[in-house]
Amino acid sequence: xxxxxxxxxxxxxxxxxxxxxxxxxxxxxxxxxxxxxxxxxxxxxxxxxxxxxxxxxxxxxxxxxxxxxxxxxxxxxxxxxxxxxxxxxxxxxxxxxxxxxxxxxxxxxxxxxxxxxxxxxxxxxxxxxxxxxxxxxxxxxxxxxxxxxxxxxxxxxxxxxxxxxxxxxxxxxxxxxxxxxxxxxxxxxxxxxxxxxxxxxxxxxxxxxxxxxxxxxxxxxxxxxxxxxxxxxxxxxxxxxxxxxxxxxxxxxxxxxxxxxxxxxxxxxxxxxxxxxxxxxxxxxxxxxxxxxxxxxxxxxxxxxxxxxxxxxxxxxxxxxxxxxxxxxxxxxxxxxxxxxxxxxxxxxxxxxxxxxxxxxxxxxxxxxxxxxxxxxxxxxxxxxxxxx
Amino acid sequence: xxxxxxxxxxxxxxxxxxxxxxxxxxxxxxxxxxxxxxxxxxxxxxxxxxxxxxxxxxxxxxxxxxxxxxxxxxxxxxxxxxxxxxxxxxxxxxxxxxxxxxxxxxxx
Numbered sequence: 328x329x330x331x332x333x334x335x336x337x338x339x340x341x342x343x344x345x346x347x348x349x350x351x352x353x354x355x356x357x358x359x360x361x362x363x364x365x366x367x368x369x370x371x372x373x374x375x376x377x378x379x380x381x382x383x384x385x386x387x388x389x390x391x392x393x394x395x396x397x398x399x400x401x402x403x404x405x406x407x408x409x410x411x412x413x414x415x416x417x418x419x420x421x422x423x424x425x426x427x428x429x430x431x432x433x434x435x436x437x438x439x440x441x442x443x444x445x446x447x448x449x450x451x452x453x454x455x456x457x458x459x460x461x462x463x464x465x466x467x468x469x470x471x472x473x474x475x476x477x478x479x480x481x482x483x484x485x486x487x488x489x490x491x492x493x494x495x496x497x498x499x500x501x502x503x504x505x506x507x508x509x510x511x512x513x514x515x516x517x518x519x520x521x522x523x524x525x526x527x528x529x530x531x532x533x534x535x536x537x538x539x540x541x542x543x544x545x546x547x548x549x550x551x552x553x554x555x556x557x558x559x560x561x562x563x564x565x566x567x568x569x570x571x572x573x574x575x576x577x578x579x580x581x582x583x584x585x586x587x588x589x590x591x592x593x594x595x596x597x598x599x600x601x602x603x604x605x606x607x608x609x610x611x612x613x614x615x616x617x618x619x620x621x622x623x624x625x626x627x628x629x630x631x632x633x634x635x636x637x638x639x640x641x642x643x644x645x646x647x648x649x650x651x652x653x654x655x656x657x658x659x660x661x662x663x664x665x666x667x668x669x670x671x672x673x674x675x676x677x678x679x680x681x682x683x684x685x686x687x688x689x690x691x692x693x694x695x696x697x698x699x700x701x702x703x704x705x706x707x708x709x710x711x712x713x714x715x716x
Numbered sequence: 717x718x719x720x721x722x723x724x725x726x727x728x729x730x731x732x733x734x735x736x737x738x739x740x741x742x743x744x745x746x747x748x749x750x751x752x753x754x755x756x757x758x759x760x761x762x763x764x765x766x767x768x769x770x771x772x773x774x775x776x777x778x779x780x781x782x783x784x785x786x787x788x789x790x791x792x793x794x795x796x797x798x799x800x801x802x803x804x805x806x807x808x809x810x811x812x813x814x815x816x817x818x819x820x821x822x823x824x
Contacts, residue, residue: 381755385762394820395777397793399770401819435824 375673379427379683386429386681400436402429402681425670428685458482485510502612503561509582509606560709561609562628563653567660575716576671576686582606582710606710629653660709664688667713686713765816769795773820793820 386402405426458481560583568578583606632653667688674683688711753761773793796817 377755378758381759381762385759385766388763389766393823394770394774396822397773397777397820398823399766399773399818400821400823402766403796403817403819405817434821437822437824 375670379673379677382429383677383679383681386431387679391431391434398431398434400431400434403427404429425667426685426687426689427670427674427683428687429681430684431681432684433680454482454485457485502565503581503609504612505607506580506610507608509608511606558628559631559653560656563657563660564709564711566629567657567664571664571668573664573713574668574671575675576667576713577716578611579685579712579714581609581611581712583609664711667711671713682715684715687711688713762816765797766818769797769816769818770820773818777820791822794818795820 382402382404389399391398403426455478458478461481462478561581564581630653667686671686674686677683689709772795776793776795777790794817
């Protein structure tokens with residue numbers, strides 16, 4: 328296990344004024360809901376162009392200095408749109424977002440050593456030690472008090488993450504290679520806890536595991552439900568991806584995430600809300616858009632609805648799995664690409680020391696209250712990272 | 717410093733764009749703030765925000781250096797600040813906003 332990022336995100340809710348958004352963000356195509364009155368596309372482009380120009384000017388004007396061996400290397404800004412009812416299910420909420428990543432292309436970053444790329448140790452002792460360090464970091468934020476249940480539940484989360492990695496390691500996904508695993512933990516005092524959603528003050532911990540050659544062969548069988556879901560997500564992604572013109576960008580990585588958030592209970596913290604999302608990070612095997620055909624379009628892989636397994640983390644044995652219609656999921660993916668193209672086209676003109684080198688789109692689904700518990704929700708997400716060719 | 721950031725930054729959203737950018741944030745006592753800025757003012761606020769985040773990053777570098785363990789080695793610091801809001805348009809609820817995140821990585 329390598330890096331722990333401790334982003335001290337202080338998100339404060341505010342009331343946004345009416346914003347001019349691209350048509351592709353709010354229109355769902357023929358036969359579906361649309362906002363035909365939304366015609367301020369030109370204003371949006373002008374606004375975006377102005378904001379990006381100012382961002383570049385400010386970044387170029389900043390003095391480069393070393394902060395104890397660290398340098399300001401990247402500036403990220405994101406834009407998000409969320410809609411309820413988008414997928415025809417009132418309790419299912421979809422959020423789409425775009426991240427633009429400015430990088431100082433002249434900063435020389437120290438590459439991570441291969442020795443640092445460890446997989447999570449199997450031993451109970453190592454897991455306990457890791458849980459202790461995580462607990463200390465959570466408590467150190469001052470947002471959460473220490474409790475006996477906190478550490479044991481963090482250990483449980485780490486065990487499940489390890490199991491998920493083991494299961495996917497033995498699964499072959501045509502066209503894609505599993506490169507890493509990411510685990511996001513969010514503890515919020517109020518509001519939703521999820522990467523791009525509205526939140527109250529929250530603590531977030533992110534753990535990244537890079538895949539390396541295992542020291543021993545694990546005999547675990549692949550989990551068909553988890554693997555099947557990932558297969559379907561990647562199939563849809565491949566279908567949509569191959570039909571897109573991504574301008575000067577290409578796909579760097581696709582992150583498929585499944586998680587659960589719940590108010591109270593999970594970590595023995597009665598008054599807080601916890602989100603746990605495991606991301607499987609895939610890179611395309613080929614650098615072109617010519618991904619292999621995964622199946623014909625009448626196969627189960629292409630047509631079956633996606634089933635989210637909801638009982639992995641919860642203690643509630645009566646939970647039911649949920650299903651997401653494939654057609655609507657693909658429509659969401661297409662919208663994500665449309666957003667990426669819109670921003671990529673605005674970002675290509677910057678060629679100085681600070682450049683927009685990556686565009687990331689996020690589509691996440693959150694279904695609340697499907698267990699009959701209003702405080703529980705399950706989440707699925709797909710992140711697409713585009714990088715300059 | 718955090719209070720300063722809360723008071724100055726937080727999010728930009730636009731009305732119909734006319735060279736002005738609406739800045740959203742909260743005051744030191746938690747009251748919501750909204751102010752229209754021209755492009756020059758927006759530039760100054762963004763620069764101030766980056767300076768404030770850089771100051772926090774500098775503090776974190778020294779704090780983490782003291783707390784370094786054998787198991788973890790700090791490789792990057794990520795600091796973010798932002799705001800979000802919801803507006804009702806037609807049958808949808810739209811959340812719109814711009815947020816900021818800065819990365820500080822080990823460098824040569």
